[in-house]
Amino acid sequence: MIPAQFDYVAPASVEDALAALAEHGDDAKIIAGGQSLLPVLRMRLNAPEWIIDLGRIESLRGVRDDGDSIVIGAMTPHSVVGSDPLVAEHATLITRAVEHLADAQVRHRGTFGGALAHADPAGDLGAPVRALGASFVIQGPGGTRTVSADDFFVDLFETAIGDDEILTEVRVPKHTGWGAHYEKFVRVAHQWPIVAVAATVRVEGGTIAEARIGLTNMGSTPLRAAAVEAALAGQPATEAAVRAAAAHAAEGTHPPSDLNGDADYRRHLATVITRRAVLAAAGA
Amino acid sequence: MTATAVDHEIGRDRRRKEDQRLITGRTRWTDNIVLPGMLHLAMVRSPFAHANIASIDTSEAQQAPNVIAVLTGADFGDELGVCINAWPITPDQVTPVHSPMPSDRVSFAGEIVAVVVARSAAEARDAAELVEVEYDELPAALDLKEAAADSVLAHPDLGTNKSALWVFDSGEAGTGGNVEDAIGKARADGIVIEREYRQQRLIPAFMEPRSVVVDPTGEQLVMYSATQIPHILRFALAATTGVPESKIRVIAPDVGGGFGGKLQVTPEEWIAWAVGRRVGKPVKYTETRSESLMSGHHGRDQWQKLTLAAEKDGTVTGLKVELLADLGAYVAIVGGGVPVLGAFMFNAIYKFPAYHFACQTVLTNKTWTDAYRGAGRPEATYAIERLMDELAAEVGVDPLEVREKNWIKHEEFPFTTVAGLEYDSGNYEAATAKARQMFGYDELRAEQMARRASGDPVQLGIGVSTFTEMCGLAPSRVLGQLDYGAGGWEYASVRMLATGKVEVTTGASAHGQGHETAFSQIVADRLGVAFEDVEVLHGDTAVAHKGLDTYGSRSLAVGGEALVRAADKVVEKAKPIAAHLLEASVEDIDFAGGRFSVRGTDQGMAIGEIATAVFAAHNLPDGVEPSLDSDATYDPVNFSFPHGTHLCAIEVDTETGALKMRKYVCVDDVGNIINPLIVSGQVHGGLVQGIAQALWEEAVYDDSGTLVSGSFVDYLLPTAADTISFDIDHTTSPATTHSLGVKGVGEAGTIASTPAVVNAVVDALRQYGVHDIQMPCTPERVWRAIQGGGAGGSTEGAAMPHFDPSEPGQDSTEGAGA
Amino acid sequence: MTRISLTVDGATVADDVEPRMLLVQYLRERLGKTGTVIGCDTSNCGACTVHLDGQSVKSCNVLAVQADGATVTTIEGLAQNGTLHPVQEAFRECHGLQCGFCTPGMIMQSVDLLNNNPSPSEEEIRLGLEGNLCRCTGYHNIVRAVQHAAAQGSSTAGATS
Ligand SMILES: Cc1cc2nc3c(=O)[nH]c(=O)nc-3n(C[C@H](O)[C@H](O)[C@H](O)COP(=O)(O)OP(=O)(O)OC[C@H]3O[C@@H](n4cnc5c(N)ncnc54)[C@H](O)[C@@H]3O)c2cc1C
Numbered sequence A: 001m002i003p004a005q006f007d008y009v010a011p012a013s014v015e016d017a018l019a020a021l022a023e024h025g026d027d028a029k030i031i032a033g034g035q036s037l038l039p040v041l042r043m044r045l046n047a048p049e050w051i052i053d054l055g056r057i058e059s060l061r062g063v064r065d066d067g068d069s070i071v072i073g074a075m076t077p078h079s080v081v082g083s084d085p086l087v088a089e090h091a092t093l094i095t096r097a098v099e100h101l102a103d104a105q106v107r108h109r110g111t112f113g114g115a116l117a118h119a120d121p122a123g124d125l126g127a128p129v130r131a132l133g134a135s136f137v138i139q140g141p142g143g144t145r146t147v148s149a150d151d152f153f154v155d156l157f158e159t160a161i162g163d164d165e166i167l168t169e170v171r172v173p174k175h176t177g178w179g180a181h182y183e184k185f186v187r188v189a190h191q192w193p194i195v196a197v198a199a200t201v202r203v204e205g206g207t208i209a210e211a212r213i214g215l216t217n218m219g220s221t222p223l224r225a226a227a228v229e230a231a232l233a234g235q236p237a238t239e240a241a242v243r244a245a246a247a248h249a250a251e252g253t254h255p256p257s258d259l260n261g262d263a264d265y266r267r268h269l270a271t272v273i274t275r276r277a278v279l280a281a282a283g284a
Numbered sequence B: 001m002t003a004t005a006v007d008h009e010i011g012r013d014r015r016r017k018e019d020q021r022l023i024t025g026r027t028r029w030t031d032n033i034v035l036p037g038m039l040h041l042a043m044v045r046s047p048f049a050h051a052n053i054a055s056i057d058t059s060e061a062q063q064a065p066n067v068i069a070v071l072t073g074a075d076f077g078d079e080l081g082v083c084i085n086a087w088p089i090t091p092d093q094v095t096p097v098h099s100p101m102p103s104d105r106v107s108f109a110g111e112i113v114a115v116v117v118a119r120s121a122a123e124a125r126d127a128a129e130l131v132e133v134e135y136d137e138l139p140a141a142l143d144l145k146e147a148a149a150d151s152v153l154a155h156p157d158l159g160t161n162k163s164a165l166w167v168f169d170s171g172e173a174g175t176g177g178n179v180e181d182a183i184g185k186a187r188a189d190g191i192v193i194e195r196e197y198r199q200q201r202l203i204p205a206f207m208e209p210r211s212v213v214v215d216p217t218g219e220q221l222v223m224y225s226a227t228q229i230p231h232i233l234r235f236a237l238a239a240t241t242g243v244p245e246s247k248i249r250v251i252a253p254d255v256g257g258g259f260g261g262k263l264q265v266t267p268e269e270w271i272a273w274a275v276g277r278r279v280g281k282p283v284k285y286t287e288t289r290s291e292s293l294m295s296g297h298h299g300r301d302q303w304q305k306l307t308l309a310a311e312k313d314g315t316v317t318g319l320k321v322e323l324l325a326d327l328g329a330y331v332a333i334v335g336g337g338v339p340v341l342g343a344f345m346f347n348a349i350y351k352f353p354a355y356h357f358a359c360q361t362v363l364t365n366k367t368w369t370d371a372y373r374g375a376g377r378p379e380a381t382y383a384i385e386r387l388m389d390e391l392a393a394e395v396g397v398d399p400l401e402v403r404e405k406n407w408i409k410h411e412e413f414p415f416t417t418v419a420g421l422e423y424d425s426g427n428y429e430a431a432t433a434k435a436r437q438m439f440g441y442d443e444l445r446a447e448q449m450a451r452r453a454s455g456d457p458v459q460l461g462i463g464v465s466t467f468t469e470m471c472g473l474a475p476s477r478v479l480g481q482l483d484y485g486a487g488g489w490e491y492a493s494v495r496m497l498a499t500g501k502v503e504v505t506t507g508a509s510a511h512g513q514g515h516e517t518a519f520s521q522i523v524a525d526r527l528g529v530a531f532e533d534v535e536v537l538h539g540d541t542a543v544a545h546k547g548l549d550t551y552g553s554r555s556l557a558v559g560g561e562a563l564v565r566a567a568d569k570v571v572e573k574a575k576p577i578a579a580h581l582l583e584a585s586v587e588d589i590d591f592a593g594g595r596f597s598v599r600g601t602d603q604g605m606a607i608g609e610i611a612t613a614v615f616a617a618h619n620l621p622d623g624v625e626p627s628l629d630s631d632a633t634y635d636p637v638n639f640s641f642p643h644g645t646h647l648c649a650i651e652v653d654t655e656t657g658a659l660k661m662r663k664y665v666c667v668d669d670v671g672n673i674i675n676p677l678i679v680s681g682q683v684h685g686g687l688v689q690g691i692a693q694a695l696w697e698e699a700v701y702d703d704s705g706t707l708v709s710g711s712f713v714d715y716l717l718p719t720a721a722d723t724i725s726f727d728i729d730h731t732t733s734p735a736t737t738h739s740l741g742v743k744g745v746g747e748a749g750t751i752a753s754t755p756a757v758v759n760a761v762v763d764a765l766r767q768y769g770v771h772d773i774q775m776p777c778t779p780e781r782v783w784r785a786i787q788g789g790g791a792g793g794s795t796e797g798a799a800m801p802h803f804d805p806s807e808p809g810q811d812s813t814e815g816a817g818a
Numbered sequence C: 001m002t003r004i005s006l007t008v009d010g011a012t013v014a015d016d017v018e019p020r021m022l023l024v025q026y027l028r029e030r031l032g033k034t035g036t037v038i039g040c041d042t043s044n045c046g047a048c049t050v051h052l053d054g055q056s057v058k059s060c061n062v063l064a065v066q067a068d069g070a071t072v073t074t075i076e077g078l079a080q081n082g083t084l085h086p087v088q089e090a091f092r093e094c095h096g097l098q099c100g101f102c103t104p105g106m107i108m109q110s111v112d113l114l115n116n117n118p119s120p121s122e123e124e125i126r127l128g129l130e131g132n133l134c135r136c137t138g139y140h141n142i143v144r145a146v147q148h149a150a151a152q153g154s155s156t157a158g159a160t161s
């Protein structure tokens, strides 16, 4: 319940935070909302010597419009993202995913960037940002680089963010007017998803013109259900057509087996939940 | 000023007295207590299920900042005491010695091997990380059935894992016929239902983690503990640590739930006691939730082999029960007695002519098990109520019909059962009729048929449970016959204060049940004083010096009756004084509504006025002591037998196996009701715990004996979002063996609801050839059953790794837990 | 040690704390605000819920140093001038508590819920409390209590922070 000793700094700018990271290197850990990090420290599964708090850096907070994209600051709390009108309009899928992420208290503290940097394969934000083709702005000693969602997630709890870097913002291409649904399968409400599906579709005259689908907890990183997306394109938004396409949902996935279900059960769930998510997104 | 009394307190939905403190945070949990110079403890626990302790190196920890001492089992001799088993269920029970901190061998993962004493809890924890323990791992006995075969020994020195075999046979006891005859006959020309059910391992998971403070700075050694049993704890401390009972004061301050989980004498308490005495300073230990889940006792964990014999029309002719019960690593305070408490309840509300019960208790290298809400009776109720549904299916009739054919009719009470108990009262017909009507039974059955016919992916199941239980533990004579180490009486005293207020002490020890309120109502009625003028004291052996504490739904039925008797004694003592003061003869004094009056006149005095006069003692009759205070110890003459009918509707998503509760109705007969608000709260809470066994909870171990569901991330308690609002009501047939007529309500909901839920799930799936789903009925198990995969095997022994990057759950091992 | 100053239940406090000290420990051990309790080590139970700058948080999952400069309201600061907050009143009225251990967190979260949504449906109440565990009540009467408070118009009376 009590973390091991550490020293603490709360820099006021990204530059100062980067300098602190550079100075303490491997011994330092960034804290954003602390909602994943603090339990780890409390159970002493990790014991960094320095904690660098991004909480005082105002520039990392908030959502802004940037032409074809909306930009979500890494330190924007889930509760703010969830009620943001820009997100709701142009990236509805994220709004839907945030609604049922963790609980109200955790959503008040946990941040958009922190959740993505933590890269829990059961985290609710990876699948929607992959589905939406978001890109990640990462700042380091050498400057700023942008990484695509496909390259950002490397493995379980591992991302493209280097030890000396900070995720500053996430750029989400606008998907204005797309239907969206996030379907989460849990046994009890306060659980991380056993499997979840993020689906967003553009429907034109009853036909699914385009579909983007992300899968949560079906592998060591969030996945795209590419085969389903391909099978849906140009299909009518009907139960039968969607059912046929969703049957491909588990292709190329490597879900875990644990207390909550075996891998083969998860593969089966993915097909059912994908069908439901797509139909809901399509308003069918 | 004293407030005025109302006509009738009993039966009123009084708001609880204890709430004001609790809703404003003015609480006294054990962990809140801070004493001068207090030191803090941190435990070093074994990560292995079974290992020899090769060495413990405490040198680095000793050097850590603000560490006062680091102590191991070897540093203590007898002063450490032992954790006791109070109920050896057979004379030849095999009982391993349970040292609170063994120095040679650990027998479950989580067992304490060293304790750090430091100035702050954080520093104690820091130093605990520095204690180096070398273990030589031993093979661990984990699977209950394998352990029963003695393939691996949990305690090699004992030579067996089999602790005790407890048997009841109605033929031998003379309470019924021979069950083998009944089964033989049924095999020839009747129906035999044979099933094996699993009672998974559960964790009580009270919300307040256990905490203990020991204060050795005074003439009495004081222990504050988050316990349900301060009196039993005091006795056990005296009996095992050599401190005279009179030098021990145990206080249970505010206690945040127990459910049986705090009905224990724990290694943590014993270690804190020894350390406090050793260092001569107050010490505190508060467990973390992970420690609580790992080392606080667990519940249930049985395999139940059942054989039900019946005639073709569904009339049951015999029941045979063979249990394997997992004790864990040690025989806990009640321990093997828990399944024995269920032995008398498998025949439930039915008139079975023959019954045989045998329970083998087994030692394993897992956390010890003991009472969890219901203790023995949920297991029994689950088995019989599941079987009655199976029988109904076999006969081809409605599950309520087969029950009605076999149950005791209301005009047949009092009824002596095949297990030898005398049920004093009940009316199963009335409760069932009311529940059926509230539920809309026929409409839901019609909907079920419609969904079946249309092949709806969402199917509906209806579950029935007509339960009874025995509570009000217990007539001391009966406990003696069962070799239980204590009696079953309860104590109460009533003190009349000079200001006319009334102070009540009870040996019961509340932890959320609302005793302050219910007991005040009883006393207010009995003495005719205002509800507000009664103060209830409990949970401190120096205040309520005598008692047997709170468990087994006994507080009201036994403790309440003791209180009635103590109050009546007050009135009797006051009568001659009233007569004296009113200058009348005692025979002419009536007592009603809190007033002593002279018959035929308008003269009288309130009981409070008499109390004031007695305090002054200026004018009392000769030879009368200046005190109205009275006490009573009540030993019940019988158990009480609440019963009820529970009906549950569940929707099954056949595509995913997900379950959704649609409706839950229960009509319970808990006898007279002192406070309907408190009763409804007990029912709701009990229901959710029972439903949670059916659907969510399971303590799962991996095959090295590590508890995988070791935090609230993986031990799944339901939230408000997972549960529904319940429709509850009552019928009333008062208990006849004591004056209050109450029966006990603390466990009813838990006992009844588990089979109602599983019966509903199986009812929905029977059309697919399914006749069992192992608990908890996870979506995966349900889905597999629909796919033709049987009842579902063990739970995967791996957790999701959200907070633990170092231990990804990708490679899983088969759980040994089920 | 790091110096922090903040406002807790209306009082300004300042202390040197170890950076590792959790807000809940600071409240309990330094300020004696033992009304706020600890029920778990994974931030699942919600027993420790307080309001940080007007929003509910689990105080076991916030460092005291992160609360530097903030305003904290605990269960002990909810009643105003001796008058219970309507949500406190509703918990008693509807028997929304038994052992009372989850109660401070339940009440603080219920207040937050009603601040954001003054007339929630039963489903919204149930979802809004998904971060709080109770082992005693089965939630039935907790839901009733929140409904009761909503009907009394609690959010206007009970804005905290
Ligand atoms: C009880 C509970 C239930 C939860 N349930 C869910 C759930 O159902 N679904 C879900 O998705 N999540 C859930 N979460 C996790 C929650 O979403 C966290 O908020 C999130 O995972 C981490 O965000 P944070 O801001 O709190 O990050 P922190 O905990 O502060 O940090 C997490 C990790 O990311 C690193 N990091 C943070 N920010 C940056 C950055 N800008 N640049 C580089 N590295 C960074 C940190 O060093 C750390 O390693 C739950 C958490 C709790 C406590």
Ligand code: FES
Residues within 6 Å of the ligand: C037, C038, C039, C040, C041, C042, C043, C044, C045, C046, C047, C048, C049, C058, C059, C060, C061
């Ligand atoms: S103690 Fe904070 S959530 Fe459990």
Ligand code: FES
Residues within 6 Å of the ligand: B207, B256, B257, B512, C096, C097, C098, C099, C100, C101, C102, C103, C133, C134, C135, C136, C137
């Ligand atoms: S009232 Fe006991 S945990 Fe909620």
